[in-house]
Amino acid sequence: MSADIDVKAELKARAAEVEAYLAGCLRGRDIPERLLASMEYSLQAGGKRLRPALVLSFARLFGETVERVMPFAAALELIHTYSLIHDDLPAMDDDDLRRGKPSNHKQFDEATAILAGDGLLTDAFGLMFSCPQDMSAQRVLSAAQTVALAAGSSGMVGGQALDMEYTARPGVRLDELRSMHAMKTGALITASCVAGAHLAGALAPELDRARRYGENLGAAFQIADDILDVVGDTKTLGKPVGSDERQGKTTYPSLLGLDKSRELARERAKSAVEALAGLEHIEAVFLRALARYIVERVN
Template sequence: MPVKQRLKNYADGVEAFLRGSLKGKGIPAGLLESMEYSLLAGGKRLRPVLCLCFARMLGAPAQAAMPFAASFEYIHTYSLVHDDLPAMDDDDLRRGRPSNHKVFGEAMAILAGDALLTEAFGLMARTSEFLPADRVSRAIATLARAAGAAGMVGGQALDMAYTAKAGVSLEELREMQALKTGALITAACVCGAELAGASDDLVARAKSYGQSVGAAFQIVDDVLDVVGDEKTLGKPVGSDEEQGKTTYPSLIGVDHSMDLARRHAAQAVDSLSPFEGEEAAFLRDLAQYIVDRVS
């Protein structure tokens, strides 16, 4: 089965969980509508899928890890809602639809993002009903670091500081993207391993895979902003250049950027050398698929 279809099959399980996850909580109707507008807007569900695959590959039942895996999508969605705001990236489209603030207004978009982030930690805590509490608390700490000031939020702060700034170096770009995009992708892999009670060596391999896949993913996203099309991406093409953002193509060109993405994908595959089975095969193919999105 093609990797794209396997990714969809994994993502369908996440989607089914997400659809009912905010119901019956007493959330005011307008806020709930705004939250679900973005949370249920589709997407690859890459981060929860990575969490579930590593958990299952290392011995934890996928359904037991599902609430924790879904929390990654809550956090990712909140970050997109806030990134699209006029004070941030000022994007009008997200996943082929008007951005949250274009539909519900800036104030409600901010509140929806705040709510999704907070609800994510409730989902993480729920996982202790199904898996040992020490594993869950370790994974919560991992995700909190990855999503916070020294992780995704810190990366967004660097991204804002570097926008329209001349002379941003390749190393500065690498660090910013490792935080803004890579930290959450890496945490998804690590948390899956931690929820399964994996050894430190196997957790380190999960981390290595996540770091390599995260780097490849963001480099390819940079390239797609140059050579992709709006219909496929679901957002405007060329917005990075328009906003004065430093990207891999702007520093080293499209061809060298793709060479670098392929090297990261190969490193991700190497990290999986001890693993066998359906999930391991999928993760290897996924690393290559991330690069192949350009073709």
């Protein structure tokens, strides 16, 4: 893998590996038919599969194999998908479109969508603990705890609560915006990196690299998302554009303007790259290229 890799193509190839696993991970159990259809509707709707890709990449970077950590990596996509289903609900962001298709509650109904999210979140932890029996229990526990904290009330859920609190509230400060996004978006991205490293038995300095990379990548990703909500188009993004402004949300562009926001996104991507300085493994090459790609993407 060279330094000038096609990151988009590589990420797509890795997403295909994850999707092959996701296609059957909910099968073979007595899940009610309509609930299963709702869960799979959103889980199999596509997307970058960024979070599982990060788990796999950091696990490989520090010596594990894709096959052994795939169930854990897939669990991150279940958690992410649950969050999207719930975010789209009328009581939250009230979005009718997700990844170019009707939101889950539009395709089914609100109650089914809520239960589908509940099912995906809970089943994710079953997947985490289905790693090979010869994998160190402490590694799996450390990785699972990392994800649980990132997904919970002091992470993603707390960030969503703050997002709702800040919506249409005048005077939201930049430090408040940063903190909210570090919880809502950044926490699970960071946890994906750190969990992958844990599963591979990474030592403290390596775990710190994973954490610093994830924190900066998550920030760059969110700033880029805010920018795309202003300059993107619905067809390319697969979700409504301009919804942040319509809902009265404070964003990086609304506080800093587009040019300053782009500059800040590039700064955070550069910091992510620097977190992996000196690592020549092919996964480090991919991860550094991914950080640069995140701020230049169009969807």
